[in-house]
Amino acid sequence: MIQSWLNWKTGLVLMATGIVIAVFFYSQYLSQKLETEERKKVDSWVEAQQTILNSNDGNNLALASKISQENTDIPIIETNEKDSVTGNYLNIDSAAIAANHNYLQQTLQKFRKQHQPIVVVLKEHPYQANKYYYGRSFLQQQIRYYPIVFLLIVALFIALGLLFIQTSYHSRQNQLWAGMAKETAHQLGTPVSSLQGWVAVLKETEAYLPFATEIEKDVNRLQLVTDRFGKIGSTPQLEQKNITEQIAHMVDYMKKRAGNHVSFHFHHPSHDVVTTISPPLFDWVIENLLKNSLDAMEGKGSIEVTLQQQDKKIMIDVTDTGKGIPAKNINKIFQPGFTTRKRGWGLGLTLTRRIIEQYHKGIIYVKWSEPGKGTTFRIVLG
Missing domain, CATH: 3.30.565.10 (Histidine kinase-like ATPase, C-terminal domain)
Known part of the structure; x- marks a missing residue:
């Protein structure tokens, strides 16, 4: 029973399954690692923004501006303590905002589900704060969806392979049945022709005529069966x-x-x-x-x-x-x-x-x- 499963087809299926599982878990590992790095980048960007607003030191301002400008891929939306958008955002599609006035709110809702915001307290009494919600970078999205795309590609190749094998099997099967039918027709041809000759001989004797007539019906039937088998595999x-x-x-x-x-x-x-x-x-x-x-x-x-x-x-x-x-x-x-x-x-x-x-x-x-x-x-x- 076990040996019947241990063939090259089973090995290929197990290998493909192993590769898909390995790619999936490695992609998840890379995604989590990148997510941690992106959180650090957003923290640095928020600190840089606060430095730009509060510092008079030229050196600090230059460094903060550089850090602020380096973020070109992580989308960020700033809100106040009541979660109202302040109008300060980064790496968000301006054309989409202009076309849809709810676009920022919709994007904010999506960011809330993805990450916890970074909160910067401005005043304790009365309480004032800025919240920075951020989404996934384009690279992060690619890594997250890569296993799905990879799985679909593998599934497509497997489906095409199975279709090819099935088509090939049916083609060989059809060739086998056609070959058997033609060979049967060929083998029947000689004795049927011989029987037709003997029927003609029997008809020449009047005493045998009733028997010859009935035998002829069966011989004609055999000839019909032979013709049918001969047409299998040919274009009728x-x-x-x-x-x-x-x-x-x-x-x-x-x-x-x-x-x-x-x-x-x-x-x-x-x-x-x-x-x-x-x-x-x-x-x-x-x-x-x-x-x-x-x-x-x-x-x-x-x-x-x-x-x-x-x-x-x-x-x-x-x-x-x-x-x-x-x-x-x-x-x-x-x-x-x-x-x-x-x-x-x-x-x-x-x-x-x-x-x-x-x-x-x-x-x-x-x-x-x-x-x-x-x-x-x-x-x-x-």
Whole structure:
């Protein structure tokens, strides 16, 4: 169990997580250190301001002026003992103040939340004082937000990496299924051709003609399956077809093979519904859905196929009264290899989705399903 987690992917994830955590804590350390230094700078600036106001010593004035002028990045607002702005401020956007008369008050409220003010008592009786509220410098803000920006960049790269891996995986998976389908078609081609020849020989003998006719139907069916597999992975030839006739043909075909305990109902508009499809592949889709419904009903129940046209959208619903699909499996049924039957490869619905989405640019999904009551698959074309 532990060894299964110890691979290079897990190592990369742990390394990336460690780097992000290290950057976050180091940024916080630098931010706190810079905040302490900025507090000292504001203290020095306030003392310099008091010296400029109260001192007559030229040397002290020169030093105080120099200290006062060196602060070019920390924003400061001066208020009186009642927290009213005196009009003395530093490194505040003058254009913003001119455009918004509440800008100073709004900025003052923000500074109150960031730092405790520096208070300079001017008189004890009556009490007079100046308070100096200050905010964060631009550098301080950059350091505080750097971990967030860094985390977003890392998350973006991880998301792009996962998307690339997923796309690459699906591409390889599609190539695998296409290769398997083509190889199956290739392997079936030779015996099917041979069987067609033997059917032609049997037809020449009148006594064998009834048997040859039935065998020919099955051989033609095998040829159709071979053609379908051969089209997987290739660009199919699309044609304008009346899909009402296409669906009706497949419903009739499955009705003859379903037995007397299954009823079929096909609801469709009175006018022809024409769209662009690959007839052999579209027939395969309808056949797969009908077979899926028959398997779900275990030989007894009802299947309804409904064809609707709304503007340019064509919707085909296949509803059965079978055992339904548990909610936990609805997102899995189109995945390769997933099946609830004891026999089968679990490729029917996977190929169905591939045909609809990749070749016909439509969508297929489970519209409704309830265990014990049935399931509705919906195809949307157009």
